[in-house]
Amino acid sequence: MGGHINLANLDAKIAECNAAPSMMERRELFASFSMNWRPEVADPFSPEYRTEQMELYRRVAGKRYDLANEACSFDLSAATYRPYPYGSHDPEAVGVHLVAIGSLMRQLASVPVGGRILEFGPGWGNTTLQMALAGFKVTAVDLEEKFCELIRRRAIQHKVNINVVNSDFMYAETVKEPYDAVVFFECFHHCDDHMRLLRAMENAVKPGGKIFFGGEPIGAAFPIPWGLRLDGEALFAIRNNGWLELGFHERYFQGALRSIGWSAVLHKSEETFVANIWEARRSGEFRVDVSALDPKVGTIVGEKGPQGIVVEDSYKHWVFCGPFCDLPAGRWLGTVKLDKKVVSSGAGILQVCYGVPEKVIAQANVTLPAKEMQIRFGTEEAVADVQLRYFSSDLTSFVMTSIKIEPDESGLPLDVPAPPQGEEVDPAVDAAQQEAPPPITPLWRVLSRVFG
Template sequence: MEKVKYINNLKDLDIEIAKADNKAKISDDQLRQALSEFCYVVDYPLPKDPYSQEYYEAQMQLYLNISGRNKYTIANEHSPFDFEAIKNNPFPYFTKSSNTVGEQLIAQGFLIKTMNLAADSKVVEFGPGWGNTTLHLAQMGYKVTAVDCEESFLNLIRYRTQNLPNQVETLYQDMLDFTSNVKYDAAVFFECFHHCANHLQLLRNLHNIITDEGLIAFAAEPISDFPYPWGLRLDGMSVWSIRKFGWLELGFEPSYFLRTLLMLGWTPKRYRSDISPLANVIIASKSQMYYEPSEITLPPDECRTWATKETDPNLKLRFTHTKSVMTCAQNIDAKFIEFCISNYAPFDIDANINTGDSAQSIRVKKSSEKGLYKISIQKWSGKFTISSKVWKPAQVFHNGDNRELGLGIHYVRFVS
C-alpha cells in the first residue's frame, strides 16, 4: 500500500495535479491511482456550530482559496465534453476500466434494489450527469424528471432516452431552484448531493416535492469518516476537481448528516454492501411525527447511547441504555410525546424522560406487554433523553446475552 503524501500549499498541489494529469494520458485507472496517493491538509479554524452562517462562510472561503475562483456560482459546475465523441460511449464506459465500470454498475443496481419503488412511480433525479441512472429508471417505466445545471448533460440524456416509450422530462435548472406542482414518489441523488451549495435549504425544499409516502435516496455520496461535520473534501480526487474545474466537492460526517435529516423532519435508514464502497445508500422518508427507533439509522454518536440493536429483524423495538438520546424534528407542533414501552426486566424500572425544559419520571412495571406513556412538551429541544438503570439478560435468564439493557422502545409519537 502506497504511503499518502500530505500537501499543505497550492504550489505543491499544482505539481501533484500536473503529475496526475500526465498519468491520465496513460489511462483513467492511472489517473485515479495518482490522485489516491496524496491529500491536501490545512490548518484552518472553523466555527463550532456547523449550522451557522459563519461556518458556511468559512467553508466557502476554503473553497475559494483552493479553487482560485473569486466566488462560487452554479456555473462553476460546468462540465464540458465532446458530445459527438461520447454520445454512444459515455462515462463510465469511456474509461475502459473494468473496476470503474463495475463499481458504477454495482452502485446503480444497489440503489434501484434498495429504493424498491412501485411500478410507474414518479421520480425526480437531481444532477443526473451522464444519465446512467436516468436511463435505468426510464427503461423500467418510471416517470422520470431529470434536473441538471449542465445543458450538455441534458442533451446527452435526451439522446440516450429518445427511443424509450416513456419520455424523460429534462429541466435545465439549479437543484435549489426546482419547484413542482407534481409530487414525486422519490428524489434521487447519485453522486450529486455533495455538489449542492446549500444542503440545508435543499432538504427543506424536498418536503414540498415528495409525497407523504415518498422517499429521498442519497446514493454513493461521501458520507463517511470526516474531520469536521461538513465541508470541503481534501482527498486527491476532490482537490483535483476543485482546483482544476472549480467544482464544489463537499463531504459529510455521518452523525452530522443523519442528525440533520432527523432535525429537518426526515427519518433515515442506511444500507450498505461490502461488495463495493459505492454500494452505499441512505433512504430518507418523511417522519410525520412518528419514530420507530429500531427502524432508524441513528447518528453514530447517538447510537452509542443505546443498547446494541436486536439481531432479529422481526423484533421491532430498540432497548435504551443508561442515558439514551434521540434527535427528532425541530419544528414540531405538539403538546405531548407518547412513548410505547416494554420492560423485559424481572423488576420494575424507574426512568426519567427529558424533552427540553420538561422532564418527567415514570415507573415501568415488569412486563413484555406494551404500555403507553405520555409526556408533556415545554420548549421542545429537538431531542429526547431517556435515563434509567440497566440489567443484563445473561445474569437473569442465563441465555448468553451480555448486553446491558434499559427499556424496550417500540415507537415514539408526537400528539397535538
C-alpha cells in the first residue's frame, strides 16, 4: 500500500491514473496511494453508522449517492465481441478474472444440475454465460440497461437462454418463485443497503438453497466492520466514476448473516484473493454426511472394504481422519457411524480439529462396543479443513461406515480439548497427544491443489 493522501490532492492522483498509457501502469499507480479514516460511530448495525459511511462517500465522490451513479459508459458493439477484461489488453487482469470465475464454477457444482440461479450485477456477463453454458437456468439482474443488452447479444452468440432483468438489488424482494442459488460476483460491495438485501434472501432462495459471494472485498485485513474502501483503486472508482465501493471485515460479514438466520463458510483460493468464494446457507441447513469410502476420509491403519473402513486390533495408532470440510460458526454434533452387524471393541480418543497445522478444538473418550462415536464441539468463526480423527488407546476393532456433522441443538455441554501441558491428564489422552498423527493428505485434496 502506498502513502496516505487527503481529499485536497486526490484529484491530482485521479488525473495521473487517467493519464496512464495502459491498465498495467494504472494498476501500479493504484498501489501508490490510499486514504486513512476511522468511523466515529461504534455500532456497525446502526442507522448512524450507515449515515456516516454515506457522508464519507459524498465527500470522496463529490456528490450524494444515487443508483444513477452506478452507470457505466462503454462501446456496446465492441464489448459484444471483446468484453472486459479482454478489451483491457491486460493479461494479468484476464488471468485473475478467469481464475475467479473458475473458482465460482467449482462451488456451483453443489447446485442441482440444471438448477435455477439468480445472478445480481452480472455486468459484462462473463459469469452469466459460463453458468448458462454449464446448463443452469440463469436470471441476470443488472441496473445498467447497456449491460442487459450486452448479455442478450452474447446469449444469442452462444445460443443459450438467459432471462435478463433491468432492475436493482431489491428485485430480490419481488421474487415469486425462489431460486436454487443466488450469485453475487464482484457486485455485492456496490449495494448501499446490504442488510436489506441480505434479509431479502429469505424470499429469493428456496429451502436448501445457497448464496455465493465471489470476488468480494471481504476479509480479515479490512480495518473496520464495513464501509467505504479507501485504497487507490477504490478511490479512483468512487471519485472518477461515482461508484459505491464498500469493503467488509469477515467477522462482521458472518455476524450480519447470522443475525438473519444464515451462516457462511469461506472457500479460500490459493491463487488470488479475488477467487475467494463465500458460501451461505440457512444456519439450520449446514450438514456434512460422507461415506467412509469417500476420498475425503482417510485411514492410516485400517483398510477400505465394501462396508467401510475395517479396523482390526489397532493399538496406539491414529486410525482415521476426515472429512476435511468447511464449517461456519456454530455448535456442532459429529457422529462416526459403525457397522452394527460387526462387533466393535476397544477404547480411544475422538478429536475434532481444523486448519493446517491442525488446531484441536474438542475431544472425547470413546469406549466400545457401541453403534457410533459422538462428539459435540463449537466453532466461534468460519473454519476450514475440519476433521474428526480417532486414536486407539486400547486394542481396537470396528468397521466405520460414515461421518456426519450437523447442527447441535441439544443444549448439552460441548466436549473440550485436553488440559494444557503440565496439568494432570488421563494416560490415554496423554498418549494421543504424544503420538502425533502422520501428515495424511487425502487424494481429493492433492488433486485440488494440482488442478486449482
